[in-house]
Amino acid sequence: MFTASNGAYRRTKIVIDWINIILGVAVVLMATVIFIVPGNFDYLLPLVFLASAGLNGLHAAKNYFKFEQKSGHILSLLSLVMAAVTVVSAIILW
Numbered sequence: 691m692f693t694a695s696n697g698a699y700r701r702t703k704i705v706i707d708w709i710n711i712i713l714g715v716a717v718v719l720m721a722t723v724i725f726i727v728p729g730n731f732d733y734l735l736p737l738v739f740l741a742s743a744g745l746n747g748l749h750a751a752k753n754y755f756k757f758e759q760k761s762g763h764i765l766s767l768l769s770l771v772m773a774a775v776t777v778v779s780a781i782i783l784w
Contacts, residue, residue, distance in 0.1 A: 699755065706748050713748075717741045736780040743772035 720734045720741070750765035 713741050713745050736776050739776040743769045
């Protein structure tokens with residue numbers, strides 16, 4: 691496992707965890723708004739997919755830091771798929 695004498699690896703993991711928490715809460719809030727008022731907030735759907743792509747990308751980066759290449763590749767691919775779904779849903783809805 692990668693370790694740095696200045697604690698850079700630990701700080702990076704903490705930052706990634708906090709970003710994951712913030713994005714996760716944002717996804718839950720946006721999904722709740724989309725389901726409560728389905729007609730008025732349809733434009734949030736591509737943002738949910740974009741946040742999902744970001745979450746998967748951050749998890750992939752975390753796996754690469756832990757030298758788990760296979761799961762990092764799978765999550766990177768999933769992140770790219772979610773980014774493509776973001777573009778498709780944005781084209782359809784906007």
